[in-house]
Amino acid sequence: MLSKKTQYALKALSYLAARQDQGPVLITDIAEQKKIPIKFLENILLELKNAQILGSKKGRGGGYFLRNAPDKTSLATVIRVVDGPIALLPCVSLYFYQKCADCTEEICPINAVFVQVRDATLAVLESKTLEDIQDLIPEAIDFSI
Amino acid sequence: MLSKKTQYALKALSYLAARQDQGPVLITDIAEQKKIPIKFLENILLELKNAQILGSKKGRGGGYFLRNAPDKTSLATVIRVVDGPIALLPCVSLYFYQKCADCTEEICPINAVFVQVRDATLAVLESKTLEDIQDLIPEAIDFSI
DNA sequence: GTATTCTCTACAAATTTTATAGACTTTTTA
């Protein structure tokens, strides 16, 4: 399971992606709308900024915004930044690889299967982007029609 | 990432699968060969037994053994028993479902993507079984040829 | 009936996750 932190990150990014053209968005705004503890969210957004996913502006009229077009940031990237490895085993991870204590990967059948799991998972997470998880903006829907 | 507990479970099952026809295997034996803390392993094997994956026999000549043919137990089953949910989000889990606080799944784009991730992952984990991760038994390989 | 082996419950230590506090810096603007 993704950590709460990562779930918060995805919600925040989903919110920001939908407001891409509307200039910087306040942390406070995101926290309230998405019901995320504000101080926790601060840390998360900062991390996303340090990873070049978000940009920010200080002072009046400031806030956070996507640094690139929503379709340029994959969900895999987000998860790796906030949560770490996507693979189910360390010996199978592309970005957080760690050798197993005793096993030799060339002949380890467990390793082989989990490479397949990783690839299946990544096929989705690398291809889906913030564009695909954009918030539907309620205000934009006209129910009077 | 899978917990150490689940990794131990998979190693133990991999060991047992390869020794399927040789009668019960001692906890001690598995623990030594797979370098798993024995008391921890006891708990794990017991859990696998309670989940009907393993059978056991007490007393001299006793030990643990697979309850069914190796190809009858999927890796998904094992992971669910030991680790819990395979899905990345609670609102997307088949066996450990939990509703999100504020989101309505029908229109939640995050939910939709993670259903796809889940299905891609499960396609592998449901189809692969203990047969696929059987230990290669070193003793059985004849290097003299 | 005793040695062997799994069973069960409780607990303890370590680590990770979740969250909060508060002082600091940058920017805007009156």
Add this chain to the structure above:
DNA sequence: TAAAAAGTCTATAAAATTTGTAGAGAATAC
């Protein structure tokens, strides 16, 4: 140019989970 607005940064605390240990108990084989 000072005050208000907003993000930055580091440290710490609380809670939860994971990892591992202890030891008495029950079943079985010989």
